[in-house]
Amino acid sequence: MAGSPSADGAAPGGGHYGEDLFAPWEPREAERVDAAALVYDPVTTRRLRALGAGPGSRCLDVGAGTGTVARWLLEEAGAAEVVVLDRDTGALEALAGPRLRVVTADLTDEGLRPGRFDLIHARFVLMHLPQRRRLITRLAGWLAPGGRLVLGDALEVPDALDGSSAYRRTMDAMWRALRSTIGTDVSSVPAYPHFLREEGLRDVAAELVVPPLVAGGPLARFWAETWNRMRPALEETGLVDAAVVDEALAYLASPGLAELGPGMVLAWGRRSRGGAYVRIFDVVR
Ligand SMILES: C[S@@+](CC[C@H](N)C(=O)[O-])C[C@H]1O[C@@H](n2cnc3c(N)ncnc32)[C@H](O)[C@@H]1O
Incomplete structure (x- = not known):
C-alpha cells in the first residue's frame, strides 16, 4: 500500500x-532535541523513579x-551503570565515565x-x-529478571472539528512526510501496552501526557524548528504550500496559539523475576 512501511x-x-x-x-539539531527533552524529562524521570530506577540499577537508554535522561539516571537516581546507545553518539561522548558506557550502534543491527x-x-x-514491533521483542529480551522496559513515543490527539487550519494542515503534512521519508509512524503507539504483554511482561500500564503548547515555549520552539527543517518534505506532500507553513509558524509564536499539541504515551512492563521467559504472542499463536 502506498505510503505504508513495507x-x-x-x-x-x-x-x-x-x-x-x-x-x-x-545546525541546531541538539537544541531541537533538547527543547523537547526540557518538557518531557520531568514526566519521564518521575515515572522512572516510581518504577524503581534507583541506586544499584543497570540501565540502558536507547x-x-x-543524554539528558542518562545523566539523570546517573546523577539523580544513582544507577550503578548506564549504557547509552545511539547511532550517533557525538553529543554523548563527553558523558562517558566509569559508570556510563557509550555504545555507538544501530538499534536495528541484529547482532x-x-x-x-x-x-x-x-x-x-x-x-x-x-x-518497531520487532525491536520491542529485542528490547524485552535484554531485560534482566525483574527488569522494566519503558517506552515513550508521540501520540496525536487531533481536534476532529479542525480540518483546515494552517496548524492542522502543517501538522498533518509533517506526519505524512515523516512516514513517507523515514518510516515514522505513531499509529501503533496506543498498542504498546498490548505489545508489552505479548512479550510476556507483567504489571503493564501506560499513561498519556500532553504538555501545554505555549507560544515561545520549548515545545512551540521544537515544532517550529522541526517544521522549518522539513519544509521541502512538507510541501512535497501536497497538503501545504510555503504560505501555509509560514502561517502555521507565525501561529506557533503568536499569543493566539490555542492547541492541544501532540503528547507522549509512556508504556511500561516488567519481566518476571523467575521462571521461563515466555512471549504470550508465541503461546497464543
Ligand atoms: C528524537 S531523538 C530522541 C532522543 C532522546 N531519546 C530524547 O527523548 O531526548 C531520536 C534519537 O534516536 C536515535 N536513533 C534514531 N534511529 C536510531 C537507530 N536506528 N539506532 C540507534 N539510535 C537511533 C537518534 O540518533 C536520536 O538520538
Missing part, C-alpha cells in the same frame, strides 16, 4: 532518521539523544548484544523505526 521494515521512501532527516550535524538490564528506556525512537 513488510521488511523499510520506510516507504527508504530513508533513515539521522541521514535523510534530522542529521546530527545540522536512542539517548543528548547487537548490549547486555542485560534492570531498566531499559527508549523515548521518541521506536516511532521513527519501521521495525
Whole structure:
C-alpha cells in the first residue's frame, strides 16, 4: 500500500532518521532535541523513579539523544551503570565515565548484544523505526529478571472539528512526510501496552501526557524548528504550500496559539523475576 512501511521494515521512501532527516550535524539539531527533552524529562524521570530506577540499577537508554535522561539516571537516581546507545553518539561522548558506557550502534543491527538490564528506556525512537514491533521483542529480551522496559513515543490527539487550519494542515503534512521519508509512524503507539504483554511482561500500564503548547515555549520552539527543517518534505506532500507553513509558524509564536499539541504515551512492563521467559504472542499463536 502506498505510503505504508513495507513488510521488511523499510520506510516507504527508504530513508533513515539521522541521514535523510534530522542529521546530527545540522545546525541546531541538539537544541531541537533538547527543547523537547526540557518538557518531557520531568514526566519521564518521575515515572522512572516510581518504577524503581534507583541506586544499584543497570540501565540502558536507547536512542539517548543528548543524554539528558542518562545523566539523570546517573546523577539523580544513582544507577550503578548506564549504557547509552545511539547511532550517533557525538553529543554523548563527553558523558562517558566509569559508570556510563557509550555504545555507538544501530538499534536495528541484529547482532547487537548490549547486555542485560534492570531498566531499559527508549523515548521518541521506536516511532521513527519501521521495525518497531520487532525491536520491542529485542528490547524485552535484554531485560534482566525483574527488569522494566519503558517506552515513550508521540501520540496525536487531533481536534476532529479542525480540518483546515494552517496548524492542522502543517501538522498533518509533517506526519505524512515523516512516514513517507523515514518510516515514522505513531499509529501503533496506543498498542504498546498490548505489545508489552505479548512479550510476556507483567504489571503493564501506560499513561498519556500532553504538555501545554505555549507560544515561545520549548515545545512551540521544537515544532517550529522541526517544521522549518522539513519544509521541502512538507510541501512535497501536497497538503501545504510555503504560505501555509509560514502561517502555521507565525501561529506557533503568536499569543493566539490555542492547541492541544501532540503528547507522549509512556508504556511500561516488567519481566518476571523467575521462571521461563515466555512471549504470550508465541503461546497464543
Ligand atoms: C528524537 S531523538 C530522541 C532522543 C532522546 N531519546 C530524547 O527523548 O531526548 C531520536 C534519537 O534516536 C536515535 N536513533 C534514531 N534511529 C536510531 C537507530 N536506528 N539506532 C540507534 N539510535 C537511533 C537518534 O540518533 C536520536 O538520538
